Amino acid sequence: MKKYASTFLSKLIWFSLLLGTFPVIVLGAYSYYTASHTLQAKVYESNLQLLQQTESQIEQLLRLVDYSAIQYMNQPLVISTLRENLQSDASGVDKVRDLLNAMSKLQSSQLVAMSTQLVSLTGNWSVSETGLSALSANDVKDYGKWVEDPRTSFWSSAPSGMQLVKKIPTFSAHPTGLLVMTIPLYEINKLIGSETKLGHVLIMDESKYVFAGNDDTSLGKRYDELPFRGQLANGSEEQGFYSAHLDNERVGVSYRLSSYNSWVYLSVVSIDELNKETQDIGWVTLLICVGILLIALFISYLGSKKMYRPIRRLYDVMRDASGVVGGAETANEFEFMNDRFHGLLQREGRLLQEMKGQSLQMKEYFVFKLFQSDMSRAEISDKLAMFVHPLDWSDMCVMAIQIDTLKGTRFEEQDRDLLMFALNNIVSELVAAECRLLPVVMGDSQVTLLGRAVSGEQPFKTYLDLLAQDIMSMINRYLELKISIGFSRVFTDLKSIREAYMEALTALKYRMKLGEESILFIEEVQPEHSVPQHYPDALEQQFLDALKLADRDQTAQLLSQLITAIAADERTYEAYFMSFVRLLLQILQTIKDTGVNPDTLYTSESDLFNQLFSLNTAGQVELFFEKTVILPLVQHLEQRRDKQYQSISSEIIRMIETEFDTDLTLEVCARRMNYSPNYLTKVFRKETGINFSDYLSEQRMRMAKKWLIETDMKIGEIAKKLKYNTPANFIRYFRKLEGCTPGQYRENYLNK
Structure with missing residues (x-):
């Protein structure tokens, strides 16, 4: 009967055995895992750098095309012509020619081959490099899919290339036209390159369709059809890595999700080729663990038998006292005693707690x-x-x-x-x-x-x-x-x-x-009925004018008045946000009008709109405009203005120092520099602290003292050279500044 009650002995033997071998196994496994993981991490890092470089080059091209499209579509000629029927009007020939000329200038500014098409949805015509053509029923149906798309600007893949589709007007619910710019796929593939040493590079569009890359076997397929497909990251993750199998070979797939157009960039490399060196570590670790296991098994058995004897005697006493016979003796000794004293109470408490939690x-x-x-x-x-x-x-x-x-x-x-x-x-x-x-x-x-x-x-x-x-x-x-x-x-x-x-x-x-x-x-x-919305246009224009002048105080005062005027109107909360969105758009347009690229001031324009939509009160909106939107622009304009002032003052000083002996005036300087005399007066006084005439007089006086000391020129010659009307005027002015006549000044210097 004793042979059944040895559960704890076997556990003791196994525990002693694992105590000796587990650290070695863990160390070996850790070494193998670390080597393999480090190698994969390096591959992942190098491939991500490759993907990031490829993504940067391609998106730079796409953004350039997008920016050119915006310039073209915002031309008054394009906007006005879209609503006309060019096919029925004889004057349409001139307008088509003007559109094609503007289109050719647009294409000549690009670095790649590109085709452009302007589509009128109201006039049912299109203009491209081939000229003016009428829209067929199929064309109208195809363009209707783009019109129904909620996005105002997006990239769409096609067998012939990548198409940039922009609606005109941009934010209209019913656009009058479309601008379609197509980049051939071979231009995209040129940026990817044909190098496959580090693996293949593929590009997928939003619908997970592989349209470009240097692996011909994968082009034209959907991501679900690829043999190395896996689980891509969620929308909140921009990049990631996973392993897959391709023709009985393990490959590593690095990917990046573009925040610009949701394209996915993939890089596929073989992991098995890189992991061959780490396999030797695994075999050596396995042999060492097996040897230690055999030695520890012998020592564990002898030691455990000796430690188990007093526990066995205690268990026999408890078993005989409880009168248990048969199969119950196979239970672990400590579990046998614990079950008898605490099992019922533990199950009862667990049940009550679960019922209480489930009820809540x-x-x-x-x-x-x-x-x-x-x-x-x-x-x-x-x-x-x-x-x-x-x-x-x-x-x-x-x-x-x-x-x-x-x-x-x-x-x-x-x-x-x-x-x-x-x-x-x-x-x-x-x-x-x-x-x-x-x-x-x-x-x-x-x-x-x-x-x-x-x-x-x-x-x-x-x-x-x-x-x-x-x-x-x-x-x-x-x-x-x-x-x-x-x-x-x-x-x-x-x-x-x-x-x-x-x-x-x-x-x-x-x-x-x-x-x-x-x-x-x-x-x-909540308003019970809709009321006319009054937008403070005049106040907005004053605010934008102050912003262009980088007037901090005036800008802050007008901003507060503008936000207060919008918030005081009786309107729905949607109308409030539409007014604030309009204000933000006007500020961004003003920034561009001043010659400043908004990308140099903010992370992205879309991020500004996301921050605006997360605000709850007019005070938060005012603080957002003041600190996040306006302050970077004002600081930038002030720095640019200070540099301009320094440049203007330096040029005036150079003229004075080189042409002091001529009939130099502030008006002469203004004509040369294409500025007004009043503006130069303000700038020069701000930078030097004195006006133009005083600085010119000081320079002439410095040269007069230099000539009196270093030359033997007569007083009259010096007065004439420095453009004084008479020597008497020169002597009088010199005595006023130096306390002595020019002759006395020369004599005093020679006597030293």
């Missing part, structure tokens, strides 16, 4: 479903009864809470989830259980369904207002956060919960007008 999860799931899906009244009533929620509410309302901003607080953006959890707990404590359902966090909002049995909408709204003030006060006291609270309309039908949830979120969007720490009832903030 079911409640949360029900509340989420209540806000987001259309449930039947019967299902809602059944669930409320099951979770012991109140059923006698006469008035209900959805409350949504959002954090206004984390700037200026002790918290960072990564703390937002924890803060939302804290907000949810505070709401749970402040609102009585009989007046709410379970509070939940949905996205960046804390949402609660509130209700009361007391009838009357106005008393209920009074209760909601007081509750919101209490919640704001509590959160400000403990978390020092600014929040806003939105309320839906009061309703009585349980089927209206989903609609009320959307109303509460909509109410929060009107912080753009009312600012931070607002309590927003949807029926109070």
Whole structure:
């Protein structure tokens, strides 16, 4: 019977064995893994660099074509001609010729072969290098697919090449025309190159279609059809690496996702060829581990037998006392005793804890479903009864809470989830259980369904207002956060919960007008009917003029007035953002008008719009324009202006020092430099601290003293050479500055 009770002995032997061999196995495995991983990392790094270089070259070409397309499509000739029927008008010949001339200039500015086509959707004609042609029914159908695309500008792959499609006008819901620019595929392949030493390079478009690369076997296929296909990264990851099998060979695939046009760049290399040197390490490690295993097995068996004897004697006593016979003796000795004393209690506690956790999860799931899906009244009533929620509410309302901003607080953006959890707990404590359902966090909002049995909408709204003030006060006291609270309309039908949830979120969007720490009832903030929107055009023009002059004070003052004027208008929150988008577009256009490339001031223009759409209040919008958009431009213009001032002053000083003995005047300098005399006066005084005539007089006086000392020129000759009317005028001016006549000055120097 003892032969069955040796489970712990076997474990003891195995433990001793593993204690001796496990470190060696781990070290060997780690060495092999490190060598292989390092090699793959180097391959991954080199291929990513290759992909990045290829991506940079290709996207530089695409951006150049895109920029040229924008210049062409914004020409007044193109915009005005698109609405005309060139086929029915005899004057259309001249306009077609003008369009082709502008198109030829556009193509001559590119570094690659490229074709251009201008399509009129209203006139049903197109102009390309071949001339004017009418659109067929199939052409209209094909172009209609591009018109229905929500994007205003995009790249599309075609068998003949890559096509840039731009709608004209850009942001119109019903464009009047299209500009299509085509780059042949051989131009793309030239940038990729034919070098395959480090592997093949492929390019896929948005639909995962391989249209370019130096591997002819993969061209024209979709990514799902490739033998080395794998799992690409999500949209939030720009690059990655994975391994796959190709014809019984392991390959490594590096890829990059372009942020410009969502193309995917792939590089495929063989990993098996690179890993052959690491296989020797694996075999040596295996042999060493086997040898140590045999030695440790012999030592472990002898030592474990000796340590097991007292445990065996204790187990025999416990087994005989419990009267267990048969198969139960095969259990581990310690497990046998532990099961008898603690098994039942542990299972009971585990069961209670699981039931409690599942009940809370079911409640949360029900509340989420209540806000987001259309449930039947019967299902809602059944669930409320099951979770012991109140059923006698006469008035209900959805409350949504959002954090206004984390700037200026002790918290960072990564703390937002924890803060939302804290907000949810505070709401749970402040609102009585009989007046709410379970509070939940949905996205960046804390949402609660509130209700009361007391009838009357106005008393209920009074209760909601007081509750919101209490919640704001509590959160400000403990978390020092600014929040806003939105309320839906009061309703009585349980089927209206989903609609009320959307109303509460909509109410929060009107912080753009009312600012931070607002309590927003949807029926109070949302306009009941559309009203004409008044945009302050004159104030905007004053602001843009001040911006061009880099006048900081005037720009800041007019910006504040402009934001205030927009926010004070009675409009929907969508109209607010449209006005701010218009302002941002006007500023970007002003930047370009001043000769500044926006890419030198900002990371990207799209990033500016993303930041704008994430703002909640007019104050945040004003701070965004002032610090993020305007300040870099003003600093750039000031630096450019200072350099221009220095250059102008240096040129004037050079003229004075080389032409002081001529009839040099400020007007002469202004004509030579193509500036007005008043402008040169202001610039010269700002840079030197004195005016032009004083500086010229000082230079002439310096030369007069030099000639008196170093030459024997007569006083009259010096006066004439320095353009004084008479020697007397020169002597009088010299005595005024030096306290003596020119002759005395020369005599005093010679006497020294």
